[in-house]
Every structure is written in structure tokens, then in C-alpha cells.
Amino acid sequence: MIISNRHKFVFVHIPKCAGSTVRELTTQFQDEELPADKNIKYSENQDSLAYKHLPLLVVRDYFPSQYNKILDYWSFAIIRNPYDRFASSLSQRLKLISSKPLQNIDSNSINNHIHDTIDYLLRRSEPNCLLQREYIHFQRQIDYIVIDGQIIHNKIFCISEIEQILEKLSEITGENLSKNYYDKTHKKNVSVVYRNDFFRKTLDYTKPATRPLRRIIPTTMKEYFRSFVYVPRDNRYHKIFTDDYITNFIEYYYSDDLKLWDDVNSSYGT
Numbered sequence: 130m131i132i133s134n135r136h137k138f139v140f141v142h143i144p145k146c147a148g149s150t151v152r153e154l155t156t157q158f159q160d161e162e163l164p165a166d167k168n169i170k171y172s173e174n175q176d177s178l179a180y181k182h183l184p185l186l187v188v189r190d191y192f193p194s195q196y197n198k199i200l201d202y203w204s205f206a207i208i209r210n211p212y213d214r215f216a217s218s219l220s221q222r223l224k225l226i227s228s229k230p231l232q233n234i235d236s237n238s239i240n241n242h243i244h245d246t247i248d249y250l251l252r253r254s255e256p257n258c259l260l261q262r263e264y265i266h267f268q269r270q271i272d273y274i275v276i277d278g279q280i281i282h283n284k285i286f287c288i289s290e291i292e293q294i295l296e297k298l299s300e301i302t303g304e305n306l307s308k309n310y311y312d313k314t315h316k317k318n319v320s321v322v323y324r325n326d327f328f329r330k331t332l333d334y335t336k337p338a339t340r341p342l343r344r345i346i347p348t349t350m351k352e353y354f355r356s357f358v359y360v361p362r363d364n365r366y367h368k369i370f371t372d373d374y375i376t377n378f379i380e381y382y383y384s385d386d387l388k389l390w391d392d393v394n395s396s397y398g399t
Contacts, residue, residue, distance in 0.1 A: 130142055130162075130163065130181060130183070130188075130195070131151075131152060131155045131156065131158070131159050132159060132160060132161050132162075132195060132198055132202075133155070133158040133159060133160055133202075133302075134160040134161065134198075135158060135160060136158055136301050136302050137201075137202040137203060137301075138158075138202050138203045138204065138205070138298070138301055139198055139199045139202050139203070139204040139205075140152070140155055140204070140205060140206070141185070141199065141204060141205070141206040141273050141274075141282065142181055142182060142206075142273075143182070143206055143207060143208065143209075143268075143270050143273045143274075144179075144182050144218070144265055144266040144268060145209065145214050145217045145218050145221065145266050146206075146207045146208055146209045146214065146270070146288055147207055147209070147288045147291060148207060150291065151207065151291075151294060151298075152181075154295070154298075154306050155298060155306075158302055161195070162180075163180050163183065163188070163192050163195055164192075169187060169191055169259070178259075178261075178262060179262040179265040182265045182268065183259075184257065184259060184268060184272035184273055185199075185272065185273060185274075185275075185276045185281065186257050186272065186276060187259060189276060199281060199282075200281060203283050203284075203301065204281070204282045204283055204284075205282055205283060205284040205285070205286060205294070205297075206273055206274055206282050206285055206286070207285075207286045207287070207288055207290075207294070208270050208274070208285060208286070208287060208288065208386075208389065208390060208393060209270070209287075209288040209390075210288075210390055211270070211379055211383040211386040211387050211390060212370075212376075212379055214270070214386075215267070215370075215375070215379050215383070216370045217266075218266035218267050219239075219242070219243055219246065219370075221266045222242065222246055222263070222264070222266065222267075223239065223242055225263055226242070226263075227242075236369065239369060240369060243369070243375065244374075246264070246267070247374075247375070247378050249264060250264070250267055250378075250382055251378075251382070254382060257272060269382075269383060269385065269386055270383075270386045270389065270390075271385040271386055271389055274389060275385075275389075284297075285389075285393050287393060287394065292307065295307045
């Protein structure tokens with residue numbers, strides 16, 4: 130969460146919804162943080178809380194001063210299609226628990242990790258359940274948007290509206306955040322993996338022998354090679370991420386997020 134007392138705005142950071150991009154550009158305006166000294170009863174282990182991703186109910190009950198600023202200041206959040214977000218959250222989870230990069234993990238292992246994650250979430254399916262730090266990327270989006278049945282933010286943006294977000298924040302702060310964003314040459318946030326297991330195994334085997342060649346190969350040739358060997362994560366694992374078991378789980382566990390996504394998109398006429 131970013132709280133700016135100078136400019137009177139609050140950004141509620143929902144995990145895996147482009148929040149890191151906005152946080153990077155707005156941290157300069159942050160004036161206070163949530164104190165990490167509360168005995169929060171929602172948590173199984175308070176020491177493993179992700180304080181920058183605390184849901185609204187926790188903020189209201191344990192940090193009333195900061196919660197009131199969400200109500201009093203111009204507050205906003207960014208949401209994402211729940212199906213895409215779940216795939217991104219799974220990738221993040223695999224990065225945290227595996228010693229291998231995602232592209233080096235075989236499909237069977239990925240499937241096992243997915244089922245373990247879903248089992249964990251199903252055991253914590255009650256409303257307003259606060260997930261542990263290692264699972265915080267799976268926290269329902271609705272928990273950061275709605276409290277007591279009411280949307281409390283001034284604006285809910287879709288993940289595709291980064292330019293509109295930066296325009297609004299530039300207006301509020303007087304800083305050209307759009308220029309800062311493009312000056313840093315931000316790249317589209319797309320995870321890539323090996324096109325198939327054959328490429329993964331072959332390149333892992335030949336990597337030591339070919340390492341000296343990388344210094345002399347032209348950049349354009351390296352880029353062509355990468356485009357041939359790697360594909361976007363969702364292309365490679367589309368069959369896994371769209372499996373009926375996962376789709377049915379998302380429709381059950383994230384039913385409120387799906388409705389919120391549809392409502393926000395409908396309000397924009399998209």
C-alpha cells in the first residue's frame with residue numbers, strides 16, 4: 130500500500146495486478162507505512178505476513194488511521210482477469226518454492242505444484258481468509274476492493290489501463306510519471322519459457338560448451354534465437370492452465386473476483 134499524505138492519495142496494491150510497476154513510480158510520494166507490530170488474529174503465523182498486501186478488513190481492524198485515509202483520500206486499485214492472474218500467481222509460486230527456473234520445470238512437476246496449491250486454498254476458502262506470505266499472490270482481489278458489501282475506492286482500474294493511471298497520478302502529484310515510465314524503457318511483463326522439453330534438455334546439456342560463444346554472437350542473432358527457443362509462458366502451458374480442474378476451481382474460489390472483473394469492464398463499455 131502506498132499512502133501519500135502530501136498528495137492525498139492511496140494505492141492499494143493487489144498482488145499480480147501490475148502493482149509493482151505503479152509502486153516503483155509512486156514510492157517517492159509515500160509518507161507512511163503500516164507498522165509491523167500488530168498481533169493480527171487473522172493470521173496463522175503473524176511473522177509471515179505480507180504487510181504491503183494486507184486486505185482491507187485487516188487494515189480496518191488493526192490500522193484504523195491508515196484505513197481512514199483510504200476513505201478520505203483519493204484511493205485506487207488495479208484488478209486483473211482472474212484466469213490470467215491465477216496463472217501468473219502459479220508462476221510466482223513456482224519461482225518461490227523451486228530451485229529451478231520455471232522453464233526448467235517439467236510439466237508433471239508443475240501439475241503437482243498446482244494441485245498442492247489448490248488443495249491449500251480450498252482448505253482456506255472461507256470469506257476474508259488471510260493467506261500466508263508465500264500464498265499471498267492468490268488472495269482474492271475482492272478482499273482489497275470491497276468491505277461490508279461496498280466498494281470503497283474512488284477508482285478501480287483494469288490492468289490494461291496503466292497509461293490512464295499514470296495520467297491521473299501525474300495530475301495529482303504534478304510529476305510527469307508517464308515520461309518517467311517510458312524513460313525507464315519498461316518492457317511488457319511477459320514470462321517466457323522453453324518452447325518444449327526437448328529445447329530445455331538440449332540447451333541445459335550444451336550450455337557449458339556454448340558459453341564462450343555468447344560473447345561474440347551479434348545481438349540480433351541472439352534475439353532471433355530467443356524468439357525461436359522461448360515462447361510466452363501461457364502459450365507453453367495453455368493446456369495446463371485451462372484444464373477443467375483449474376477452470377472449475379477458479380470459477381468457485383474466485384467467483385466474486387470474476388463478477389467484479391465483469392462489472393468493472395462493463396462500466397467501461399468494453
